[in-house]
Amino acid sequence: MKRVGILGGTFNPPHLGHLWIAEEVRIAMELEEIWFIPTYTPPHKDESKIDASDRLNMLDLAIRDNEYFKLNTIELERKGKSYTLQTIKELKMKYSDHEFCFIIGADMVEYLPNWYKIDELMELIRFIGVKRFGYKLETSYPIITVDIPMVDISSSMIRERIFNERSVKYMLPDPVYRYIREYKLYENR
Ligand SMILES: Nc1ncnc2c1ncn2[C@@H]1O[C@H](COP(=O)(O)OP(=O)(O)OP(=O)(O)O)[C@@H](O)[C@H]1O
């Protein structure tokens, strides 16, 4: 069985927090690959989204230099709203020789009771939770936690800082930073 960790996200934009948790969980859990799966429309967010193609391009730039990191576009191709349950069912069917786990930050751990058919999902895949500033890494669900230093970066913080003309230069990989500058992303709401 090939051991694969999934990091699903909006990646609007991808930042060092994403890469940090992916790499640390990969090492701690002895995973062979991390698959980054960008959502088309996230199940629980209502903010207007930047173009999926921009998010995809930025994610590609962000993970390019790590040989263990791969991009999977299953949810972008499906379009519309994707629930993780559906994505995991499809991946398990297609890659029957892979063992998947799903990496989430503490904000998503707190939100777990609201996930679509969470009890069924818990039966299908192991969740790996990591700490995040402002959230508790506590849940009654049987998740595994990996203790790694917290990096207090979020996509919303980056969007907010760019809008307010503050620097984000060292919060994301340089190619992503340059992409945002070139296409003037997040400068207007
Ligand atoms: N700095 C971080 N530390 C730990 N987990 C994180 C961090 N940033 C993102 N994550 C986790 O990565 C996954 C994808 O996150 P997402 O793409 O929504 O980024 P975000 O920074 O949470 O975005 P936003 O600020 O727009 O909500 C989620 O499970 C989230 O909890």
Ligand SMILES: O=C(O)c1ccc[n+]([C@@H]2O[C@H](COP(=O)([O-])O)[C@@H](O)[C@H]2O)c1
């Ligand atoms: O399936 C659900 O109900 C569900 C609810 C909340 C979040 N998720 C998934 O969790 C991942 C992180 O979500 P987000 O919104 O923080 O980018 C992403 O892959 C979402 O599809 C999934």
